[in-house]
Amino acid sequence: MKIRLVEQAFDPWQEIARHQSGQPALAGKFGATVVFVGTLRDFNQGDAVQAMTLEHYAPMTQKHLERVAEEALARWPIEDVLLVHRYGELQPNDPIVCVAVWAAHRDSAFDACRYLIDELKTRAPFWKQELTEKGRRWVEKEKD
Amino acid sequence: MSITVRFFASIREKLGKEQDIIECKGITCAADVWGKSAGVPLPPNTLVAVNMEYARPDQPVRDGDEVAFFPPVTGGAR
Numbered sequence: 050m051k052i053r054l055v056e057q058a059f060d061p062w063q064e065i066a067r068h069q070s071g072q073p074a075l076a077g078k079f080g081a082t083v084v085f086v087g088t089l090r091d092f093n094q095g096d097a098v099q100a101m102t103l104e105h106y107a108p109m110t111q112k113h114l115e116r117v118a119e120e121a122l123a124r125w126p127i128e129d130v131l132l133v134h135r136y137g138e139l140q141p142n143d144p145i146v147c148v149a150v151w152a153a154h155r156d157s158a159f160d161a162c163r164y165l166i167d168e169l170k171t172r173a174p175f176w177k178q179e180l181t182e183k184g185r186r187w188v189e190k191e192k193d
Numbered sequence: 194m195s196i197t198v199r200f201f202a203s204i205r206e207k208l209g210k211e212q213d214i215i216e217c218k219g220i221t222c223a224a225d226v227w228g229k230s231a232g233v234p235l236p237p238n239t240l241v242a243v244n245m246e247y248a249r250p251d252q253p254v255r256d257g258d259e260v261a262f263f264p265p266v267t268g269g270a271r
Contacts, residue, residue: 170268
């Protein structure tokens with residue numbers, strides 16, 4: 050399990066390849082890899098988005114991301130989890146978050162990946178501030 | 194004998210500060226920390242964390258704790 054909070058733009062596919070090649074014990078153990086990548090759109094709530102600042106509470110964010118990953122590892126028969134999350138200044142088309150799950154079989158990999166992204170979005174302390182032509186605005190919590 | 198206070202996002206902007214250190218005297222719970230440091234009523238829906246764990250405003254706090262106040266987290270829609 051690896052959790053990374055990064056300020057600079059990252060390439061999720063390089064992150065996944067690097068993580069997998071750095072875990073020789075994984076080789077032969079997984080038959081499924083499920084990946085979710087969240088990317089910054091250039092539109093939101095009817096406005097063009099020029100940039101976004103992602104604020105976080107570093108030690109608390111790290112702690113809760115680790116906890117969500119530990120929960121997934123305990124709940125499903127999965128081999129490994131990689132979570133990479135941006136913070137700071139982002140441009141449209143920048144990956145924001147990458148969740149990768151390695152498992153023997155795809156069902157648990159899909160379920161765990163879905164759990165990880167849904168839980169981290171409601172529990173990890175991140176706040177989005179968008180820059181639109183109207184200025185900067187904090188993104189309010191979306192209604193379910 | 195002090196408590197560290199942290200504010201984030203729109204709350205940080207409204208208060209004009211991101212961190213504070215307050216004396217423990219007269220402080221028993223997280224809401225007291227807010228009252229002493231912010232000086233305005235706690236906005237509805239404000240989330241509270243004590244030592245990086247989500248907490249209720251009435252959670253007891255003590256010397257050395259870090260208490261944070263922030264708006265609902267905005268990870269994104271489904």
